Amino acid sequence: GAVVSQHPSWVICKSGTSVKIECRSLDFQATTMFWYRQFPKQSLMLMATSNEGSKATYEQGVEKDKFLINHASLTLSTLTVTSAHPEDSSFYICSATGTSGRYEQYFGPGTRLTVT
Amino acid sequence: EDQVTQSPEALRLQEGESSSLNCSYTVSGLRGLFWYRQDPGKGPEFLFTLYSAGEEKEKERLKATLTKKESFLHITAPKPEDSATYLCAVQAAGGYNKLIFGAGTRLAVHP
Numbered sequence: 756g757a758v759v760s761q762h763p764s765w766v767i768c769k770s771g772t773s774v775k776i777e778c779r780s781l782d783f784q785a786t787t788m789f790w791y792r793q794f795p796k797q798s799l800m801l802m803a804t805s806n807e808g809s810k811a812t813y814e815q816g817v818e819k820d821k822f823l824i825n826h827a828s829l830t831l832s833t834l835t836v837t838s839a840h841p842e843d844s845s846f847y848i849c850s851a852t853g854t855s856g857r858y859e860q861y862f863g864p865g866t867r868l869t870v871t
Numbered sequence: 872e873d874q875v876t877q878s879p880e881a882l883r884l885q886e887g888e889s890s891s892l893n894c895s896y897t898v899s900g901l902r903g904l905f906w907y908r909q910d911p912g913k914g915p916e917f918l919f920t921l922y923s924a925g926e927e928k929e930k931e932r933l934k935a936t937l938t939k940k941e942s943f944l945h946i947t948a949p950k951p952e953d954s955a956t957y958l959c960a961v962q963a964a965g966g967y968n969k970l971i972f973g974a975g976t977r978l979a980v981h982p
Binding site for chain 1: 902903905907912913914915916917920958962967968969970972973975
């Protein structure tokens with residue numbers, strides 16, 4: 756139980772284009788989803804928190820106009836990196852918490868983004 | 872400020888050599904402390920949640936314990952497949968379910 760998927764698992768895009776990453780909870784309803792990025796040999800950095808049907812809450816220093824988050828349903832959240840630049844290249848990971856009242860976050864497998 | 876510090880940064884063990892990883896934390900009201908395992912190029916895998924001092928959880932060769940200031944992840948008779956980065960995270964009461972992660976401990980178990 757508590758499986759989270761991400762698509763795509765890796766993507767290469769050209770500088771200036773936009774790329775969308777999907778995060779789905781497969782066997783539970785996710786009241787809250789989180790988006791992280793991780794640089795090599797570093798820990799996870801929270802980018803934003805989203806609740807179904809509400810606007811995302813972004814962490815300090817994260818550009819909300821660049822990283823668009825949509826949490827349209829209890830099983831799907833998307834992260835769109837707009838006008839991507841090489842410095843946006845990173846490992847993006849989503850996580851979700853369910854409706855059970857427990858606090859564990861279950862993580863997706865991650866998406867490797869490379870901007871050329 | 873809520874903070875999590877993990878030590879050591881890296882640990883090399885021989886197969887069968889038991890050891891412990893440390894997670895020290897300062898948080899304004901602990902809701903829960905979480906341990907995750909992360910393999911290279913993958914998302915973290917949930918291991919344990921600890922809620923209050925004195926609590927212990929076990930899973931196979933792993934045992935997690937919690938005090939008011941730190942948590943330990945004990946690894947008994949590790950195998951090469953236990954090699955991974957182990958992440959500790961805390962969640963503060965009133966923190967809107969946010970996790971504050973430590974930098975992790977990279978564990979390598981050699982046969």
